[in-house]
Amino acid sequence: xxxxxxxxxxxxxxxxxxxxxxxxxxxxxxxxxxxxxxxxxxxxxxxxxxxxxxxxxxxxxxxxxxxxxxxxxxxxxxxxxxxxxxxxxxxxxxxxxxxxxxxxxxxxxxxxxxxxxxxxxxxxxxxxxxxxxxxxxxxxxxxxxxxxxxxxxxxxxxxxxxxxxxxxxxxxxxxxxxxxxxxxxxxxxxxxxxxxxxxxxxxxxxxxxxxxxxxxxxxxxxxxxxxxxxxxxxxxxxxxxxxxxxxxxxxxxxxxxxxxxxxxxxxxxxxxxxxxxxxxxxxxxxxxxxxxxxxxxxxxxxxxxxxxxxxxxxxxxxxxxxxxxxxxxxxxxxxxxxxxxxxxxxxxxxxxxxxxxxxxxxxxxxxxxxxxxxxxxxxxxxxxxxxxxxxxxxxxxxxxxxxxxxxxxxxxxxxxxxxxxxxxxxxxxxxxxx
Amino acid sequence: xxxxxxxxxxxxxxxxxxxxxxxxxxxxxxxxxxxxxxxxxxxxxxxxxxxxxxxxxxxxxxxxxxxxxxxxxxxxxxxxxxxxxxxxxxxxxxxxxxxxxxxxxxxxxxxxxxxxxxxxxxxxxxxxxxxxxxxxxxxxxxxxxxxxxxxxxxxxxxxxxxxxxxxxxxxxxxxxxxxxxxxxxxxxxxxxxxxxxxxxxxxxxxxxxxxxxxxxxxxxxxxxxxxxxxxxxxxxxxxxxxxxxxxxxxxxxxxxxxxxxxxxxxxxxxxxxxxxxxxxxxxxxxxxxxxxxxxxxxxxxxxxxxxxxxxxxxxxxxxxxxxxxxxxxxxxxxxxxxxxxxxxxxxxxxxxxxxxxxxxxxxxxxxxxxxxxxxxxxxxxxxxxxxxxxxxxxxxxxxxxxxxxxxxxxxxxxxxxxxxxxxxxxxxxxxxxx
Numbered sequence: 001x002x003x004x005x006x007x008x009x010x011x012x013x014x015x016x017x018x019x020x021x022x023x024x025x026x027x028x029x030x031x032x033x034x035x036x037x038x039x040x041x042x043x044x045x046x047x048x049x050x051x052x053x054x055x056x057x058x059x060x061x062x063x064x065x066x067x068x069x070x071x072x073x074x075x076x077x078x079x080x081x082x083x084x085x086x087x088x089x090x091x092x093x094x095x096x097x098x099x100x101x102x103x104x105x106x107x108x109x110x111x112x113x114x115x116x117x118x119x120x121x122x123x124x125x126x127x128x129x130x131x132x133x134x135x136x137x138x139x140x141x142x143x144x145x146x147x148x149x150x151x152x153x154x155x156x157x158x159x160x161x162x163x164x165x166x167x168x169x170x171x172x173x174x175x176x177x178x179x180x181x182x183x184x185x186x187x188x189x190x191x192x193x194x195x196x197x198x199x200x201x202x203x204x205x206x207x208x209x210x211x212x213x214x215x216x217x218x219x220x221x222x223x224x225x226x227x228x229x230x231x232x233x234x235x236x237x238x239x240x241x242x243x244x245x246x247x248x249x250x251x252x253x254x255x256x257x258x259x260x261x262x263x264x265x266x267x268x269x270x271x272x273x274x275x276x277x278x279x280x281x282x283x284x285x286x287x288x289x290x291x292x293x294x295x296x297x298x299x300x301x302x303x304x305x306x307x308x309x310x311x312x313x314x315x316x317x318x319x320x321x322x323x324x325x326x327x328x329x330x331x332x333x334x335x336x337x338x339x340x341x342x343x344x345x346x347x348x349x350x351x352x353x354x355x356x357x358x359x360x361x362x363x364x365x366x367x368x369x370x371x372x373x374x375x376x377x378x379x380x381x382x383x384x385x386x387x388x389x390x391x392x393x394x395x396x397x398x399x400x401x402x403x404x405x406x407x408x409x410x411x412x413x414x415x416x417x418x419x420x421x422x423x424x425x426x427x428x429x430x431x432x433x434x
Numbered sequence: 435x436x437x438x439x440x441x442x443x444x445x446x447x448x449x450x451x452x453x454x455x456x457x458x459x460x461x462x463x464x465x466x467x468x469x470x471x472x473x474x475x476x477x478x479x480x481x482x483x484x485x486x487x488x489x490x491x492x493x494x495x496x497x498x499x500x501x502x503x504x505x506x507x508x509x510x511x512x513x514x515x516x517x518x519x520x521x522x523x524x525x526x527x528x529x530x531x532x533x534x535x536x537x538x539x540x541x542x543x544x545x546x547x548x549x550x551x552x553x554x555x556x557x558x559x560x561x562x563x564x565x566x567x568x569x570x571x572x573x574x575x576x577x578x579x580x581x582x583x584x585x586x587x588x589x590x591x592x593x594x595x596x597x598x599x600x601x602x603x604x605x606x607x608x609x610x611x612x613x614x615x616x617x618x619x620x621x622x623x624x625x626x627x628x629x630x631x632x633x634x635x636x637x638x639x640x641x642x643x644x645x646x647x648x649x650x651x652x653x654x655x656x657x658x659x660x661x662x663x664x665x666x667x668x669x670x671x672x673x674x675x676x677x678x679x680x681x682x683x684x685x686x687x688x689x690x691x692x693x694x695x696x697x698x699x700x701x702x703x704x705x706x707x708x709x710x711x712x713x714x715x716x717x718x719x720x721x722x723x724x725x726x727x728x729x730x731x732x733x734x735x736x737x738x739x740x741x742x743x744x745x746x747x748x749x750x751x752x753x754x755x756x757x758x759x760x761x762x763x764x765x766x767x768x769x770x771x772x773x774x775x776x777x778x779x780x781x782x783x784x785x786x787x788x789x790x791x792x793x794x795x796x797x798x799x800x801x802x803x804x805x806x807x808x809x810x811x812x813x814x815x816x817x818x819x820x821x822x823x824x825x826x827x828x829x830x831x832x833x834x835x836x837x838x839x840x841x842x843x844x845x846x847x848x849x850x851x852x853x854x855x856x857x858x859x860x861x862x863x864x865x866x867x868x
Contacts (some may be wrong), residue, residue, distance in 0.1 A: 122629075391555035
């Protein structure tokens, strides 16, 4: 038996004796010939059994059984890639497979979300489901490449913390050697501290929200793509880096997930050299003037507002991305820097993409006294934040950053209706397994 | 004020007017001249104040205050990099800094580990402490590059799980919407399942151990570098991939963390094209024959055994790495594949490096029936593993993998006596902050 080659390599091996291995994707028995379609990480390969070999019909070898196939490669325009294997010798590498939760060989997915999620270790083998995770991995590669090229250093911060990061609500509590502790809702405080060490840092890691909402876009764990940088003038410098990061993610998808993009018919967005931006207040004025509702006075944008603004940005600027800047201080976390020229508004921004908020970011406070004042203004004392606040006494530069939800990004790209379709083994109010 | 340049760029800007920004690393006042050393992410820059500018002496601007400096670059062989800034205008970007827990400008670290860890957000700015994390980030970059070049896909798996992954002991328990759940001790089951989807996967993420041991090498959270691959003949195929991965990590450190390697006087190891290997039983025989103790009969290697074997590998094979293969089944997890030719021994291995186990890996079981038998042999029923075991009913190839502890790797490379020195904000029996 020769060394294994991949299905995608067959066309270059016509006339040769080769070995392939993979899952029996599909088995079709005709009168005098049996076709086996073998699936491996590169794609599909056709194997033809005819004459005496068709005796295989007696062997219990259902779809999803893992096999290796030794045989001769022959050109055949009808076969995937234009080549197939004939005169095969087949070896089973697993026991005969039990039927998967739904037929994985059918091009369309014939099961609902609960079936897909309950059987995820098996159902994600379906090429259309797997493709979302290829796009996700390529996006993360692009995220890191873009930031490393800009001098950012990767960090890995604690996920078990002494107190709730951003608010007392929606945190998971755990028993930490007999004392209470919490799962981190974000690496916010740690990435800020690390600006003092590396100036520019990023982290790709899990964050945890005890979300009591059972919706198509809430998860109890998701993957947060975080970045933070120092020596900025204001949030506009952060937005420039974010724009380059998003462009890197799109490039990553195009360069590294081409087959998945084609399979799912994904249209990767064009990232304008300058993403258009609008101030929160101007955005509300615009909506009040042109839409049939009036959002003015609300401290945040509604989902309908976000959709309307995205349509406007597409029409007005030809952009699928839109920055909204200057969100009211009242709706931003206490560490947000205010806009020095517009009382009540912040140097915080959101990036909207295809009708939805994709990224939240902004400039942070960087002076110790400003933190004490910001906490006092919210009726909180500094005690709970002592180990966070210490760093601001020791000299921190003006800084800011952003966080991108990986699953939300992938869902927007692939058009997934439910974020769970592009989350590996999702966790939510009801789901803790598999 | 011109756009900021980095300290390392000064030598190429002699004669020009520039702006730098960073932390006031050191301030030295002589009779008629004041030297400021500014630290940024690229290194150190010297700023000279003389004549009227020395009036700065009256400004409260202690070390670690963040400043920007506008001035003219002049050649000076005595200055770092051979250039310095004269006739400066200085702007404070932070409030005057409170003194750090110890003097960050001294080349040697003058504080003990508790002081370093309590003040980590500030103390890690010391170049010698920061360097470990540069080496760590470069290692992770090399890990991913090596595996991506081999066709591996990155995954992000759940950290909240329904039941303890590998044993009932040492898990953190949490309240998951009113029911019990646990923090994942490893991504073991998920990475195995994903072999069914992608054949080759890796993950870089946190793992959690409720370690009741208070030692220099135990942590409650660490960063695990995991990989798993299918369609192997046995564990030897996994060891080949591991060897290439380690070589990639060393290359990453050399290519991307040169200054940190030089600063800490780290000697990156040579990774032999073929790392020498020895069977567990042969290793015990060898120790019994040549050392002054007899480990035979023990089901595992002791720390002394590991040290002895590393010295032996260095002398006999000129290698700082040594594979020990065939660990007894009794000491390996239930999912470990047995050695078909040597009853009682496994297809599991460890990789030893500089006197210590660095990596654990091996071939796994891949047939459903084998899992049921393995659990039964240990007196466990399959109920607790139902969502894990399901995938093996649906066709899994022979597969295996490994896990590298990032902090342990970095500690070995840098010679850190305590793993906490190279862990970002460590968590242990006593430490939950900062």
